[in-house]
Amino acid sequence: MEDAHAGLLFSIRRNWRAYVYLLPMIVVLLFLNLYPIAYTFYISLTDFGSGGPNSFFNVKFIGLSNYFHIFYSSYYLPQTIALLQNSVVWATGSIAIFIPLGLLLASLLNQPIRGKWIYRTVILIPWAMPAFISLLTWENMLNYEYGIVNSFLNLLHLPSVNWLGGSPLDVWSALFLTNTWLSFPFYTIVFLAAMQAIPSELYESAQIDGAGTWRMFSRITVPYILPTVLFVGITGWLFTFNNFYPIYLLTSGGPGFTSEIFVVEIYQTAFQDYSFAIAATYSVINFLILLVVAVIAIKYARLTQGWLK
Amino acid sequence: MIRRIITHVILALFAIFALFPIYFILITSISKIPLAALSASSLIPNMKSITLSSYRLILTNPQFPTWVKNSLIFGGVSAIVGVGMAAFTGYALSRFNFPGRRTLIYFIIAISQFPGIVLILPYYLMFAKLNLIDTYLGLLIPYSAGSIVFSGILVKNYIDSIPQELEEAAMVDGYTRTGAFFRVVLPLSKPILALGLLLAFVGPYTDYALANAFITSPGLYTLALGLYKVSQTVGAGGINYAVFSAFSFIMGAPIMILYIVFQKYIISGLTLGGVKG
Amino acid sequence: MVSRGDFLASVRLDNISKMFGEVRALDNVNLYVEDGEFLVLLGPSGCGKTTTLRIIAGLELQTSGHVYIGNRLVDDLEPKDRNVAMVFQSYALYPHLTIYDNIAFGLKARHEPKQEIDRKVRDVARMLEITHLLMRKPAALSGGQRQRVALARAIVRNPDVFLLDEPLSNLDAKLRASTRIELKNLHLRLKSTMIFVTHDQVEAMTLADKIAVFNAGKLLQHDTPMNIFMKPANKFVAGFVGYPPMNMIDGEIAEKDGHAVFLSSGLSIRLQSAPAGKCTLGIRPQDIRVSLNPSDDAIACTVKGLERTGTDNFLYMSSDVGDIVASVETGDYTIGQKVYAKFDISSLHFFDPSTGKALPLQGVYA
Numbered sequence: 001m002e003d004a005h006a007g008l009l010f011s012i013r014r015n016w017r018a019y020v021y022l023l024p025m026i027v028v029l030l031f032l033n034l035y036p037i038a039y040t041f042y043i044s045l046t047d048f049g050s051g052g053p054n055s056f057f058n059v060k061f062i063g064l065s066n067y068f069h070i071f072y073s074s075y076y077l078p079q080t081i082a083l084l085q086n087s088v089v090w091a092t093g094s095i096a097i098f099i100p101l102g103l104l105l106a107s108l109l110n111q112p113i114r115g116k117w118i119y120r121t122v123i124l125i126p127w128a129m130p131a132f133i134s135l136l137t138w139e140n141m142l143n144y145e146y147g148i149v150n151s152f153l154n155l156l157h158l159p160s161v162n163w164l165g166g167s168p169l170d171v172w173s174a175l176f177l178t179n180t181w182l183s184f185p186f187y188t189i190v191f192l193a194a195m196q197a198i199p200s201e202l203y204e205s206a207q208i209d210g211a212g213t214w215r216m217f218s219r220i221t222v223p224y225i226l227p228t229v230l231f232v233g234i235t236g237w238l239f240t241f242n243n244f245y246p247i248y249l250l251t252s253g254g255p256g257f258t259s260e261i262f263v264v265e266i267y268q269t270a271f272q273d274y275s276f277a278i279a280a281t282y283s284v285i286n287f288l289i290l291l292v293v294a295v296i297a298i299k300y301a302r303l304t305q306g307w308l309k
Numbered sequence: 310m311i312r313r314i315i316t317h318v319i320l321a322l323f324a325i326f327a328l329f330p331i332y333f334i335l336i337t338s339i340s341k342i343p344l345a346a347l348s349a350s351s352l353i354p355n356m357k358s359i360t361l362s363s364y365r366l367i368l369t370n371p372q373f374p375t376w377v378k379n380s381l382i383f384g385g386v387s388a389i390v391g392v393g394m395a396a397f398t399g400y401a402l403s404r405f406n407f408p409g410r411r412t413l414i415y416f417i418i419a420i421s422q423f424p425g426i427v428l429i430l431p432y433y434l435m436f437a438k439l440n441l442i443d444t445y446l447g448l449l450i451p452y453s454a455g456s457i458v459f460s461g462i463l464v465k466n467y468i469d470s471i472p473q474e475l476e477e478a479a480m481v482d483g484y485t486r487t488g489a490f491f492r493v494v495l496p497l498s499k500p501i502l503a504l505g506l507l508l509a510f511v512g513p514y515t516d517y518a519l520a521n522a523f524i525t526s527p528g529l530y531t532l533a534l535g536l537y538k539v540s541q542t543v544g545a546g547g548i549n550y551a552v553f554s555a556f557s558f559i560m561g562a563p564i565m566i567l568y569i570v571f572q573k574y575i576i577s578g579l580t581l582g583g584v585k586g
Numbered sequence: 587m588v589s590r591g592d593f594l595a596s597v598r599l600d601n602i603s604k605m606f607g608e609v610r611a612l613d614n615v616n617l618y619v620e621d622g623e624f625l626v627l628l629g630p631s632g633c634g635k636t637t638t639l640r641i642i643a644g645l646e647l648q649t650s651g652h653v654y655i656g657n658r659l660v661d662d663l664e665p666k667d668r669n670v671a672m673v674f675q676s677y678a679l680y681p682h683l684t685i686y687d688n689i690a691f692g693l694k695a696r697h698e699p700k701q702e703i704d705r706k707v708r709d710v711a712r713m714l715e716i717t718h719l720l721m722r723k724p725a726a727l728s729g730g731q732r733q734r735v736a737l738a739r740a741i742v743r744n745p746d747v748f749l750l751d752e753p754l755s756n757l758d759a760k761l762r763a764s765t766r767i768e769l770k771n772l773h774l775r776l777k778s779t780m781i782f783v784t785h786d787q788v789e790a791m792t793l794a795d796k797i798a799v800f801n802a803g804k805l806l807q808h809d810t811p812m813n814i815f816m817k818p819a820n821k822f823v824a825g826f827v828g829y830p831p832m833n834m835i836d837g838e839i840a841e842k843d844g845h846a847v848f849l850s851s852g853l854s855i856r857l858q859s860a861p862a863g864k865c866t867l868g869i870r871p872q873d874i875r876v877s878l879n880p881s882d883d884a885i886a887c888t889v890k891g892l893e894r895t896g897t898d899n900f901l902y903m904s905s906d907v908g909d910i911v912a913s914v915e916t917g918d919y920t921i922g923q924k925v926y927a928k929f930d931i932s933s934l935h936f937f938d939p940s941t942g943k944a945l946p947l948q949g950v951y952a
Contacts, residue, residue, distance in 0.1 A: 011408050014647075017486060018405030022413075024394040025461055032454040033420045036431035043434065105323060108316045121569060122324040125331055128568035130515040132533060133561040136540040137330050140550065148333060181326065189576055242424035244518060263426045270430045271522050283427045290424075477645050478678040480665045482743070483695030492691075496682045 037287070044280035066281040079257060079265075083282070087261040089172070091241040094179050095233055101180065102187030103229075107217070109188065110195045120189075127185035135249040138178045139164070142250070165255045175259060179246050187232065194228040195221060234297040238290060262286040331565075338363050338554035363555035372527070372535065380514055380532040387449050388509035391456030392464075392502055398457065399464025400490055404473070421458055426518060433522050443525050451519060456509035463508075463578055467501035468494060504574050511564055532560050594621045594656050595746035595779040597642060602651035604637055604803075611637045612648070613803040619781060619796075624773050626790040627783045629800035630826070635783045638800070639749050642781065644668050655746060666695070671740035675752040677732045679724035685735050686720040692743045710742040730761045741776070748780040754789060766792060787827045791815065799823045821942035824868050824935055830893075830900050830911045833874075835867040836939060837907070839947075848936075848949075851906040853885055855931070858948040865945065868935035874912035875928045876901060884926035885910075889919050903927065 012019075047062050070076045105123070109116060126134065141148050142163035150160035163174035202220050211219070244263045247253060253260035253268065262282055270279035339359045367373055402414065432451050433442070441447030471494060479489035517533045524530065539553050568575060597619040604612040612634045619625045627635035640646040642653060644665035653660050660668050671692075680688050686707060687694075693703045711717040714734045724732060733753060740748055754762045754769075770793055773780055784790055790797050791811045798808045799822070807819040818824035818832075825831045837850025839860050846860040848867055855867070877884065887903035887910060894917045901914045903925065912927055919925070931949040938945055 008408055015405050015407035018401045018407040021397040021401035021405075025398040025417075025457055026413075028454045028457050029416070029420060032432075032451065033428075033458075036428050036435065039431045039435065040427075043431070048434075105320070108320055111316060113313065113316060119320045119324055123320075123327050124569060124572055125565065126327050128565040128572070129331060129561050130511065130564050132515040132517055133536065133557045134330060136536060137334055137554070137557055139540065140553065141330065141333060146550075181330070184323070185327065189572075193576070239424075242426055244424075244426040248518075263424065266427060266430060267518060267522075270433070276430065276434060279430055283430060286427060472676065472678070474674050474676055474678040475680060477643075477665075478672065478674060478680075478739075479691070479695075480645070481643055481670060481672045482692035482739070483666045485664060485666065488695070493680060 040280045040283050043276055044284050046277050048277040048280070066277055067285075070278070070281055070285070079260075082257045083260060083262050083265055086257075086259060087241055087286075090175070090243075090247070090259075090261050091237045093172070093176055094183070094240045095237050097176060097180050098183050098187045098236060099229060099233055101184050102191045105184065105188040106191035106195055107221075109192050120192075123188060124185050126181050127189075131182055131245060132249075134182065135178065135245055138181070139250050142174050142178075164251050168258045171251055171255070171259050175246060175250060178250060179240070179243070182246070183236075187236070190228065190232055191225060194225040198224045234294075237297075238294060241290065241293075242286070334554045334557050334561075336554075337550045338558050340551050363551040364559070366552055367556050367559060372530070375528065376530050376532045376535040379529055382445065383448055383452055383516075383520075383531060384510040384512075384514040387452035387456060387513050388506045390449075390453040391509045392460050392505040394453075394457050395460030395464050395505060396495065396498065396502060398461035399466075399468055400494060402461065402465040403468040404476075417458060417462065421462075425455060429519050429522055432519070436523070442523050443529065445529070448513075448520065448523050448529075452513040452516070455512060456505075460505040460509055463505050464498065464501055467498060467578075471497055500574065501578065504571070504578050507567060507571065508575070508578070514564070536560055593746060596621045596654075596656060597747055597779060597781065598654040599638070599642070600652040600654070602638070602641060602648050602653065604634070604641065604646065605649045611803050612641075615651070615803075615805045617798060617805060617808060619779060622777050622779055624770075624780045624782065624793060624795040626794035626797045627781065627800060628785070628787060628790040628797050628826070630785055632802075633800040634803040635785075635798075635800045636751055639672075639751055639781060639783050642747070643670055643672050643749050669745050670747045670749055671743050671745035672749040673733075673736045673740050673751065673753045675755055677724075677736040677753075677756075679732055679735055679739075681724050684721055684723055685716065685727070688724065688735055689720075689739045689742050691739065706742050707738075710738045713741070714738050729756055729758075730765070733757065733765065737772070741772075746779065748778055750780065750782045752784055753782075754784070755786075762789075769793065787829070791827070797827075799826065801826075817944070818868075818935065819944050821866065821868070821937040821944075824937070824944070828870055830871050832868045832870050832935070833908075833910050834937075835869075835907045835910075837865055837867060839863055839865050845950075853907050855929070855934070856950045858950050860945075860947050864939045865947075866937040866939045868937060869929050869933065871900060871911045871913040873930040873933035874910065875930070876903075876912050876914050877926050877928065880926050881928065884928040887925050887927050889921055889923040889925060891921065892917055892919055901925075 044066055045061060045063055047065075070080050109120060140146070142150075144150060144160060144162045144165065147163070149163065153160060161170050161173075163170055165171070198221065203216055206216050206220060241261075242263050244267065247259055247261055248264050248267065251259045253264045263286065266279045266282045266286065269275050269282065339361060341360050341362075402410070428451070436442050436447045436450075439447075441450075475493050475497075476486070476489040479493045480486060484492060514531075515533055516531075517537055520531050520534050521537070524534065536553075536556055539556055597617070599615050599617040602612055602615040602617075603610070615634075615638060617638075627638060629635045637646060641648045642655075644660070644663060648661075655668060655670070679685075680691065683691070689707045689710060690703050693706060698706075707720075708717065711720055714737060716731065716734050716738060719727060719731060719735070724735070727735065733756075736753065754765055757765060766789060782789075782793060794811050796808060797811055797814050799806045799814065801822050807814055807823045809817075809819075814823060814827055818827065821834065825834065835850050835853070837848055837853070839846055839857065839862050840849055841847070841862065842849075842854070846857045846862075848855045848857055848860075848865060850867070876887075880886065885905050885907060887905040889901060890904050890909070891902040893900040893902070899914045899917045901912045901919060903910050903912065905927070910927055929949075931951055934947075934949040936945040936947040937943065
């Protein structure tokens, strides 16, 4: 019996329409995703931009010399370390706030209380308003002299805080506060949706068995929503690590290098200093870090999930 | 009983927290100018000193229509192009079992983890070489590209839930596969395409980083660039809070309302497959 | 209805095989359906009957073999060019169109003039009594109504062959019975070739001109319902058609007193000449007589259970030769009761235990 209707070539011919339909996406992926990444890598191996704006496109291939500078030169090394530190603190600190807060609010909203939908709608407002606009508003509210936040503090006889330009504690507090305002709605709603998917009979039978709130939470709620929490936590960490706008708009990485993270530094190095090669180098490092974390995270998440089932 | 009180207190606190900045924008936008600063005491509006002059100022600013026009062009065109192509892409990913499908999907997921911000650098250099910096086309291409991949996944997940039998019935009835796509799948996909358009619009609409890197001529400024410029002059003796807040509100309120109205669809579209882990 | 002219709408499957990856869904199926015949593809889930239907429609491509409709080779034709109509199990009505547009869909695809379309749609709607539903959308219809719309959509195109994939499975029992009759009448009226897939053997027996029984990708028997019932070609067909299923008793053929006999744990039945070897005896519950009195040719049984449907009664018993089900007239039996089962010698079936094939053996009265 001949298998004339099987085989790779036949499969390709039969599905030719698919390739036509997918052409735009493939073109985009190749030219506007893959190529830029490769191009960035290439740029990082040149001296593009080190001669100021005049030496545009007049580049020289210098191999891994940029990487060497970043990790060894006395000028760049502390910067690089600070960038790493700040980025990790930014991502990890944020997630460490979002997840418990989201869980708390989701748990509260999961109860039968009056006016639930009002809370739910109002809480969504920070998410609904475009972050760019909200951030500029926060920048004004946190202004040292004119900002309303300090105005409030003064009203309570507390000293003004230099939110956007003071000590690292001040600055990071402002950043985390703002980022929390931006993000907690999303985490709350996602966790709430996950919680609502848990069949209520489980809770009812646990109540009959005499379980208390904490026990019900840890034994029933947690296992059910753990996949969601992990997924959102990991993607959230990766997203925050590269979250450009809050830091760029509020502190511009300052004062000095206090709140500088990779993406902000890359942008500034590229479009204020025009040191494209250095910016590219940082990009590549950034990308590698993310790749490693993503791979580890996926493997870990898959392991825990399998273990849970 | 106590539990209920605590619950309400906490929720109310966060509701106030969530609401406050928007309330702030509203109040300052209708306050009298000049307003160098806002003190905590003037948060409760004095009915006599409410004014819409800030809004008037913004709306009659000669540059404002240009900003609006550009934002609509960039957001609208790229959304239509992106979602239009995504319709085909999503369909192909959903229905065709072609060689290389799995690889492609993994590849897409891997690529979409790569943050858009970092692509601004190579885009700038690439488009500079092509002399497309500071042009409409120069920005429209990355904007459209950004939405194709994301919307494609969105559409694919939605089409996965449309029974294949409907297309098969159409094919037996007398259409080719493409005909079935246009007559059956596409009309049934209207909800997700509308959602895709909204999400694909908001990206470029609120984009500052890419626009700032590409655009230098004022004729191409978008609302985002305009808002940023205005915000940087607040309190320093230049434009004041009221005007900035009015601008913020004008730009942001439509989006905010749309998001609240369509919240269910947006969240389910964004987390499809994600919530289940 | 418009006549199809002289086109002979027969269907022929030539050595059709279908692989899904490593799985063999169809194994060398050969089938000829006459013009105007009502053929039922019958078998359990996963046996390949729906795959066969889809291959005829062109929705699946066979791995090897050829499909002919009329005398045309249709292998390379897309579904839309094969002039077949299909009724899906889920009806597959277009949710975004009105019933009218649903029915007119195929006609519009062929660019027929508007008045023609209107006339045809209304004719079919009248025939199936759904005229009052034409302006509604599928979501507003009941299951039975949707099924009629699906039928209307198929009929209005005047196809050469109708393909129906378990169209009655989603209806409740009462509706199923009445729709069955309507379907049969429809067939008589249209005189079209119809190929009907089902796993319900009652549907098959009542509707079919011919039945094709499938199992595990193989076509086991293709014959009239009566022949399938009375002369099953193999063990599977025998056990699949008929309720309750045929009793199967494993045993051996040996020689005894110069005659060939079928032996199994005390049961001994004389046969006309038969080769020695292992053998399975099959007998339908309806061909067993149960009596309270022992006799030479009856087997001793113990009652295990009783099934009363109001019209029929089935007695479940255990015996030395295994479990036996018999059809009985009354329900006056108690669990544990001792009864005696006598087989109707003229209604015995014999099967080869390893291949399942029917053996041409005959029982003989002593």
